[in-house]
C-alpha cells in the first residue's frame with residue numbers, strides 16, 4: 001500500500017492559559033490516504049480548527065507524530081514550516097480572506113510571488129487555476145464585484161495555484177446559500193477524484209459532509225467515528 005498523505009500518532013495539542021491547561025487535541029490517531037476527501041465534524045470547541053492548523057503547519061503539536069506525505073513536520077522550525085507550507089498546503093477559509101483591493105487574478109497570483117518564477121509562467125498558472133474553478137471570465141473583477149460563491153472559488157484557485165497535495169478547508173460553505181455551496185462541494189470532489197488532491201474539510205453541515213468520501217467526528221479533542 002502506498003504511504004498515507006496524513007499520518008498522525010498520539011497527536012496532542014495543549015495551550016497554557018495562566019494556571020489552566022487547555023487540551024484541544026488529545027492523543028489523536030489519524031490516517032488519510034492520498035486523494036481522499038475527508039469531512040471533519042464536531043461541536044464548537046472540539047478542536048477542529050486546531051487540527052487543521054496542525055495539519056497545515058500553521059501551528060505545531062505539543063507531542064505526538066505528524067507526517068504529511070512522508071515528512072515529519074511536527075519537529076520543523078518556524079521558518080522551515082513556513083517554506084514547507086507554501087509548497088504543500090492550500091488553506092481555504094469560511095470567509096474567503098481575499099485582498100479587497102486586488103483583482104481575482106492578483107489574489108490568485110499572491111502565493112506565487114514567493115517563488116522565483118517568470119511573469120509568463122505565473123500568468124499561465126493563475127489562468128489555469130481560475131479556469132479550473134470556472135472563473136476565467138471574472139479574472140479582472142475585484143472581490144466586491146463577485147458573489148460569495150465566486151469569491152470562494154477565487155479563494156480555492158488561490159489555494160490551488162502552487163499545486164499543493166493537501167487542501168484544508170475550514171467551513172468553506174458556511175457562509176454560502178445552498179446552490180453556491182453545492183457548486184463548491186462539487187469542485188472539491190473533482191479536485192480529490194480527478195486531480196488527486198487530499199482534502200480535509202471542517203463542516204457543521206451534514207449535507208456538506210455527505211459530499212465527502214469519509215466523515216470523522218471530533219468530541220472534546222478525541223476522534224470518534226460514530227456521531
Ligand SMILES: Nc1ncnc2c1ncn2[C@@H]1O[C@H](COP(=O)(O)OP(=O)(O)OP(=O)(O)O)[C@@H](O)[C@H]1O
Nearest residue numbers: 015017022024042043044045046047048049050051
Ligand atoms: N491559541 C489558543 N490558546 C488557548 N486556547 C485555544 C487556542 N486556540 C484554541 N484554543 C482552545 O482550544 C479548543 C478548541 O478550539 P478550536 O478552535 O479548535 O475549536 P473548533 O472545533 O474549531 O470550534 P468552532 O466549531 O467553534 O470553530 C477551545 O476550547 C479553544 O478555546
Ligand SMILES: [Mg+2]
Nearest residue numbers: 048049050170
Ligand atoms: Mg473552528
